[in-house]
Amino acid sequence: MTQAIEIADLVKHFGEIRAVDGINLNLSRGEVLGFLGPNGAGKSTTMKMITGFLSPTRGRVSVCGHDVQQASIPAKASIGYLPEGAPAYADMTPASFLSFIADIRGFSGKAKRDAVAVAAERARVVEVMFQPIETLSKGYKRRVGLAQAILHNPPILIMDEPTDGLDPNQKHEVRTLINEMAHDKAIIISTHILEEVHALCTRNVLISRGKIEFDGTPHELESLSRYHNAVVMTISGTHTTALTDFVTALPFVDSYEVLGDLTLRVFPLNHQQITLPLSEKIREKGWDIVSLYSESGRLDEVFRQITTRASMEIN
Numbered sequence: 001m002t003q004a005i006e007i008a009d010l011v012k013h014f015g016e017i018r019a020v021d022g023i024n025l026n027l028s029r030g031e032v033l034g035f036l037g038p039n040g041a042g043k044s045t046t047m048k049m050i051t052g053f054l055s056p057t058r059g060r061v062s063v064c065g066h067d068v069q070q071a072s073i074p075a076k077a078s079i080g081y082l083p084e085g086a087p088a089y090a091d092m093t094p095a096s097f098l099s100f101i102a103d104i105r106g107f108s109g110k111a112k113r114d115a116v117a118v119a120a121e122r123a124r125v126v127e128v129m130f131q132p133i134e135t136l137s138k139g140y141k142r143r144v145g146l147a148q149a150i151l152h153n154p155p156i157l158i159m160d161e162p163t164d165g166l167d168p169n170q171k172h173e174v175r176t177l178i179n180e181m182a183h184d185k186a187i188i189i190s191t192h193i194l195e196e197v198h199a200l201c202t203r204n205v206l207i208s209r210g211k212i213e214f215d216g217t218p219h220e221l222e223s224l225s226r227y228h229n230a231v232v233m234t235i236s237g238t239h240t241t242a243l244t245d246f247v248t249a250l251p252f253v254d255s256y257e258v259l260g261d262l263t264l265r266v267f268p269l270n271h272q273q274i275t276l277p278l279s280e281k282i283r284e285k286g287w288d289i290v291s292l293y294s295e296s297g298r299l300d301e302v303f304r305q306i307t308t309r310a311s312m313e314i315n
């Protein structure tokens, strides 16, 4: 089956700067890919090449089987693009802006009215259709941008930092809209907001200095964390030295940190699940468990670890 997006050996140089340095990536419908990376990693440049706004120095992008360079018209018809900051014409109203976009997309008559109405409905901008865009809140402006991107019901959606700069409620609304569209589209979202990994994505690609450093599920990304399956526990009925001696002797424990009196964080060997055997061993000692839970992992730590490792290898 043709992949929704196929990217092969994609490279972009700006003079001496290698903004994108050999990216290979395939994406199917139903996948929501979170494109993560620090500032300047090459996310926007990659997205601009996928959408045909920039030509690659080398390599190839095809969308729904259309080469973005060779067959740019059918390729662009398959893509909805929400650029960074969702730019729109400030003095237009959403109604006139969406009507203008519908003209560009080749709609007319009833099909045009329907496309505008459906996009406005899905992006929930119906109530502000006749208010100048410059007078709208950031959240509404972003939703107008989203309505523009989905107007032709494209199978592929590319969004550059869709929730950046929004307040928590507005972020939630935009994420809900994206989730609603996710089942039948291939979606790429660039972000450096790590909570979006869980809120939106089925897959994450982490890039640093123009190269892919990680490609996997949010769970796989978290499992790279030093804290993945670490257990934080508070015990009563003993004292801290006895407790640390006890965990040191357990065969499935790698190391521990003392967090407080009778409270430890225990790191398992090879990130294995140890909640059950650990609680059993504690009960065998006759101690009481005040609390005990395992951690899933810390994305900010993994992000730092991968992106700083990549820059240290280069320097």
Ligand SMILES: Nc1ncnc2c1ncn2[C@@H]1O[C@H](COP(=O)(O)OP(=O)(O)OP(=O)(O)O)[C@@H](O)[C@H]1O
Residues within 6 Å of the ligand: 014, 017, 018, 019, 037, 038, 039, 040, 041, 042, 043, 044, 045, 046, 192
């Ligand atoms: N038009 C351009 N001319 C010269 N250099 C550019 C141009 N566009 C991007 N760059 C450089 O290419 C590199 C990648 O930039 P890009 O905007 O793709 O990163 P990004 O991951 O999207 O960053 P951010 O999260 O800050 O948006 C950066 O070093 C940037 O300065």
